[in-house]
Amino acid sequence: MPAIPRITGRDAVRAFERAGFTVARISGSHHILKKEGCPNRLSIPVHAGETVGTGLLKSQIEAAGLTIEQFLELL
Numbered sequence: 001m002p003a004i005p006r007i008t009g010r011d012a013v014r015a016f017e018r019a020g021f022t023v024a025r026i027s028g029s030h031h032i033l034k035k036e037g038c039p040n041r042l043s044i045p046v047h048a049g050e051t052v053g054t055g056l057l058k059s060q061i062e063a064a065g066l067t068i069e070q071f072l073e074l075l
Contacts, residue, residue, distance in 0.1 A: 002068055004054040004061075005075065009046035012057060015074040016042060016064060038065065 007015075013023065013031050021033040021042060033042040040063040045052060061071045 002072060004058050004068065005072065006051045006054065007057070007075065008050065009044050009052050011075065012044050012052050012060070013046065015071060016044070016060075018074045019064060019066060019070075021064065035064070040064070 009031070013033065016033050017023070019035075021035045021038075024032050024034040024041070026032070029045055029047055031044045031046055033044065042060050042064060044060065045056075058068070061068060064071075066074075
């Protein structure tokens with residue numbers, strides 16, 4: 001299994017958008033993403049110049065129904 005990448009919140013949001021998610025709203029610095037037919041919402045913190053923690057990113061990838069390999073292809 002490949003390692004979880006160290007990416008910014010903005011890059012994570014773009015990758016999830018390529019997977020079919022859309023930004024439903026922005027609450028403070030968190031982008032809330034939804035996808036039609038997916039019961040889970042994703043909450044990605046977008047702070048300028050800071051990376052998303054690997055544990056949080058892994059849980060969001062799993063909640064999106066993706067594998068790490070699939071997510072890496074979306075980057």
